[in-house]
Amino acid sequence: MRFSGSTNFSWLCAIAMAFFSLSAAQGAVVINEVESNPAGEESAFKATATAWLELYNTDDKDVDLSGWSIKNSEGRSITFPQGTVIRAIDYYVQDVRPGWLAQDDEVLVLIDAGGAEVDRTAALRDEDDNEMAWTRDPDGRDTDSTDDWKYLASSRGF
Secondary structure (H helix, E strand, C coil): CCCCCHHHHHHHHHHHHHHHHHHHHHHHHEEEEEEEEEECCCCCCCCCCCCCEEEECCCCCCEECCCCCCCCCCEEECCCCCCEEEEECCEEEEEEEECCCCCECCCEEEEEECEEEEECCCCCCCCCCCCCCEEEECCCCCCCCCCECCCCCCCCCC
């Protein structure tokens, strides 16, 4: 079976559009805020202080995070379970156990279910036991520059 030139071009366009749509949906999620040293004693029994990280979906479509993971500077990772979805233009907060986030030069990497890097933070340092966190300013800003990150009052989940 032979295809005409216009049919081949149409198929190529359809494939390219599908690829770019998938890439855009995955690239729309960024690591948006990181609180590695919350106020209070994080390692205390029944601690109220919990370290956490926040993802932000900058796209107008929901993104399924099933099988995605976050890797820390020490190579440890958290994998999001099946059915984990971040809604369009919304936040997803992941609490982490005490000590999982380093307070010194922590770099977090967001990896999709296929193993591709989606986003990474700058090297973040939080030695202050307070309500400040490293955040992208404004939310979702991703120019691949350390200038995207500011040490500001925590705004967990919004």
